[in-house]
Every structure is written in structure tokens, then in C-alpha cells.
Amino acid sequence: MEGVGMSVREKIESKARGVLSQNLIDELASKLEKRNVTDEELEKIVELTVQTYLNSLVEPGEPIGTVTAQSIGEPGTQMTLRTFHYAGVRELNVTLGLPRLIEIVDARKVPSTPMMEVYLDEEHKYDREKAKEVARRIEFTKIENVANVVEADLFSNSIRVELDPAMLEDKGLTVEEVYEVIKKSNVGKAEITGENTIAIYLKESSDLSYISKKREKVLNLKIKGIAGIKRAIIQSRRGEDGREEYVIVTDGSNLEQVLKVKGVDPTRTRTNSVYETMMVLGIEAARKVIINEIMNVLREQGLDVDVRHVYLVADIMTQTGVVRQIGRHGVSGEKESFLARAAFEMTTKHLFEASTQGKTDELKGVTENVIVGQVIPVGTGMIELYFTPHIEKDKRQILNEKESGNGEM
Structure with a gap:
């Protein structure tokens, strides 16, 4: 019997x-193995999964780029322009809404509010003092x-430095440690002159401008x-x-150096800087950050956009191995069709360059076909249908012969 054993x-x-990918089969199996389902129930579940999967596939010829632009652009017009407090941290601001979305698709190297979520290893994540x-x-301390x-x-x-005991305790520092930093800087001769006071005597007599620069x-000075x-x-x-665990949220970002710090879990620590992620972890990690950051912005604004649209944007931005902006200096400006580039921005420049260099446009995209008044290669416009009259003539001849043969019988 089929299915027995x-x-x-x-x-x-x-x-x-x-039909289903191996990942989907594995995920479905892992969930159903935990449940006691009958063969009949299993068959119905698999049938429903397959049908849902097939219904979710894109129809051949569908203009997915246009649909993606509409699906992200239209809800994007409802976004706010504010800077928000980071969840759970009142004093830490983070840029969200439309400004953040523009930052991402413009592939800016430095976000307006760079931040990191630093996860800790097993030894440090359950103990607040160790996390501290x-x-x-x-934390960069000066x-x-x-x-x-x-x-x-x-x-x-001289220069007198009066230290704050409360801040020293908060940063886990002593007066002696600060003294050693000043001593190594060669600003001048340093001396501890009080319980929380350090005096720095300059080596030579100086004017106000010089001593102010030394101050x-x-x-x-980095401590x-x-x-x-x-x-x-x-x-x-x-x-x-x-279980409850401690996570460090930073104002500022330096992924490469933070990953080297003892106690940090490098497999989970992340930054909101796409460029920094690309330089440290590679293009695939940068693609993932683009997806996560765009989806976070949309969800925070209460906008429901299918993640596959965001996948497409991230794929286009990273397909060359480096992160490119969606604009005239990136994706749009690097199209093969000079007509498409001319339709986007700087029309005269692109047409002049194409004419002086004798370029030929293959007319493979939507924009260039609209310009010259041809059918666009979308939907039924993608289908190339050929008609061969001699074959049609042969078919009619065969049918006539059959009909005449039937009439003679």
C-alpha cells in the first residue's frame, strides 16, 4: 500500500x-512532524499548500518592476517625516518614515542616525554587570x-582637569587611569593634585591661543x-x-571593531548601516539589511507591503556585487538603453553621447518602446507569434481531400 511505513x-x-522547493518541504515537514495528523489530513494540507504556492506565483509576462514601484511608492506617500524615539530608549533617536526610506534607496554611506544592536555571548547576556x-x-569615552x-x-x-566621581564610576574608570592617558599623550607634565583633580603643566611658556589648543x-583625548x-x-x-537577555543598543556604528570586542556575539550583532555591512560582511549581508530596514520602516508606519516587492528592490541594488542607489548615479543611470536613460534624467546629455558614439538601442525595455511607439515587451507583448501561410495551405488541402474522400464513399 502507498504510504505505509x-x-x-x-x-x-x-x-x-x-512543485515546492526543498526549503518549503523541510519547513512543512518540521511543523507537521510535531503534530499527530492522519494520512487524510496530511494529504489535504499538502494539497492546500501546493495550491496556495501555485496561486502566489507571478503570471508570465507580468511587469513586476512596475508593480513593485507602485506597491512601495503609493504607501510611501502616506509616510511621515518625523524622527522617532527608539523603542524602549527615550533618549535615543532614530530616523524612520520617508527620510529613512530615502536614505536606504539612495545607498547613503552614513545614515543620519547610525545605530547598532549588539548581542552578547552566553557568558555575558544573562548578567547585567557583565553586560555593562x-x-x-x-562606548567611546573621552x-x-x-x-x-x-x-x-x-x-x-597649566591646564586643570577636575573629574566627576559619578561619571568615573559609571564608566568604570579611576583617576589613575585617566592620569595615565594624559601622561602618555605628551601634552605636558601631568600630576594628580587632588582627590579628583589632575594638573597638566606645559613644557614651555605659551600664549592664550597655544594653551587653548592644548586644552x-x-x-x-581617548580614554x-x-x-x-x-x-x-x-x-x-x-x-x-x-529567557530574558541583555542587548546593547548603541548611538553610532562601527561594526568591524565591535565584532572584535570580548563578550560580543558576532553571529547576531547588526548595524543599520547598509554600506558598513557590505564592507565587513559582504554583499549578501548588505542585501539582508536593505530588506530588514525597509520592512521595519513600512511596518512602523502601519503599511502592509508584500516582502517580495522589497526583495526585488534589494536584488536590483546589489546585483553587481556592490550596493547601488536607485537614481541617475546608480540603477537608473546604468541602464543599457540610452533612450531609457534619456527619459529619466539629463535627456540632452544621453542623446548627444549616443549620437556622437553611434550607439544602437536594442529596444528591449518598456520606456524605449513607448518612446518609439512600439508594443511594450510586457504581458501579451512578450509573445512572438509567427504565421506561415504555406503550412496553413497544406492543412486546408488535406482537409479538402478528406472531405472529398468521404463524399465518394
């Missing part, structure tokens, strides 16, 4: 092989971040942390296993 996976494969240690290693006063004294030719240098990470905020979230 077969596993759920084998039964699904026997009914759906050649990682956050301190990540002298000005832990000092109450940094003032220049022209009479004694600025002291303010910007620890990663460049580009202005703040590191710890959040508590529910993980995939249902």
Missing part, C-alpha cells in the same frame, strides 16, 4: 516534489565625558572605547529561548 517528510516529498562591562568597552571642568591657567602655564586636545560609538545603552529583551 513512510515518514511524514517522505509522504510530503512524494506529493509535492517538483561589554558596554563600557564599546576626557570631556568624565570631567566637570577643564580649564586653562595662563598664569601658571582642546586634552578634552578630546577607551570604539570610535564612532557615542553611547551604549543596555536593554532587556526576551530571547528566542523565552
Whole structure:
């Protein structure tokens, strides 16, 4: 008997092989194996899955680019122009809505509000103090971040640094550590003159302009942390296993350096910078960031757009191996058809270049065929139908012979 002794996976494969992809078969099998379904129920489920899959396929000749542009562009007109507070962190702003969507499709190297979600390894993610240690290693800390006063004294030719004890404790620093940083900077001779005070005596007599420059240098001296990470905020979230874990959200981004920090889980840590992701993790990871960021913007605005439209945008932006913007300096400006490029922007320039170089347009796209008044290669316009009169004549001759033969009988 068919199906006797077969596993759920084998039964699904026997009914759906050649139609469903292996990923869909695996996902369906993993869910049904956990449930006690009869053979009849299994057959109905597989039939429904196959039918749903077939109904979701794009019809041959459908202009998917136009549909995608409409499906994202039309809801995009309803987007707001505001900057929002990051979920759960009132003091951290993040750009969403239309400005963020424009940033993504323009392939800007630096987002207006770069940020990272830093996930921690098993040792650090369940302990807040250990998570705080990682956050301190990540957050870029300068002298000005832990000092109450940094003032220049022209009479004694020195700079006085008065440290904030509360900030030192928050950053996990001591006066001695700050002193060592100043000492190594060679700004001048440093001395601890009080409980939280450090004096820096300059090596030579100087005017106000010189001593002011030295003061600025002291303010910007790096104590620890990663460049580009202005703040590191710890959040508590529910993980995939249902347990609460600590995640670090940063104001600023430096993916390459953050991934090297002890305690960071490099497999889950991510940034909202598409360009940075491409440079560190490659083009496939950048494509995934484009998809996630666009979908996050749309969902936050309450817009329901099929993810396949976003897939298409991400594929077009990354198909050459580097992230390209959708504009005249990217996708639109690199079309093979000079008529299509001319129809988009800078008409005279493209037509002049094409004419002086003797270029030929193959008229394969929609825009160029509209310009010359031909049928566009979309839908039924994609079908090339040929009529051969001599074959049709032979068929009529055969039919006539059959009819005359039937009449003689």
C-alpha cells in the first residue's frame, strides 16, 4: 500500500516534489512532524499548500518592476517625516518614515542616525554587570565625558582637569587611569593634585591661543572605547529561548571593531548601516539589511507591503556585487538603453553621447518602446507569434481531400 511505513517528510516529498522547493518541504515537514495528523489530513494540507504556492506565483509576462514601484511608492506617500524615539530608549533617536526610506534607496554611506544592536555571548547576556562591562568597552569615552571642568591657567602655564566621581564610576574608570592617558599623550607634565583633580603643566611658556589648543586636545583625548560609538545603552529583551537577555543598543556604528570586542556575539550583532555591512560582511549581508530596514520602516508606519516587492528592490541594488542607489548615479543611470536613460534624467546629455558614439538601442525595455511607439515587451507583448501561410495551405488541402474522400464513399 502507498504510504505505509513512510515518514511524514517522505509522504510530503512524494506529493509535492517538483512543485515546492526543498526549503518549503523541510519547513512543512518540521511543523507537521510535531503534530499527530492522519494520512487524510496530511494529504489535504499538502494539497492546500501546493495550491496556495501555485496561486502566489507571478503570471508570465507580468511587469513586476512596475508593480513593485507602485506597491512601495503609493504607501510611501502616506509616510511621515518625523524622527522617532527608539523603542524602549527615550533618549535615543532614530530616523524612520520617508527620510529613512530615502536614505536606504539612495545607498547613503552614513545614515543620519547610525545605530547598532549588539548581542552578547552566553557568558555575558544573562548578567547585567557583565553586560555593562561589554558596554563600557564599546562606548567611546573621552576626557570631556568624565570631567566637570577643564580649564586653562595662563598664569601658571597649566591646564586643570577636575573629574566627576559619578561619571568615573559609571564608566568604570579611576583617576589613575585617566592620569595615565594624559601622561602618555605628551601634552605636558601631568600630576594628580587632588582627590579628583589632575594638573597638566606645559613644557614651555605659551600664549592664550597655544594653551587653548592644548586644552582642546586634552578634552578630546581617548580614554577607551570604539570610535564612532557615542553611547551604549543596555536593554532587556526576551530571547528566542523565552529567557530574558541583555542587548546593547548603541548611538553610532562601527561594526568591524565591535565584532572584535570580548563578550560580543558576532553571529547576531547588526548595524543599520547598509554600506558598513557590505564592507565587513559582504554583499549578501548588505542585501539582508536593505530588506530588514525597509520592512521595519513600512511596518512602523502601519503599511502592509508584500516582502517580495522589497526583495526585488534589494536584488536590483546589489546585483553587481556592490550596493547601488536607485537614481541617475546608480540603477537608473546604468541602464543599457540610452533612450531609457534619456527619459529619466539629463535627456540632452544621453542623446548627444549616443549620437556622437553611434550607439544602437536594442529596444528591449518598456520606456524605449513607448518612446518609439512600439508594443511594450510586457504581458501579451512578450509573445512572438509567427504565421506561415504555406503550412496553413497544406492543412486546408488535406482537409479538402478528406472531405472529398468521404463524399465518394
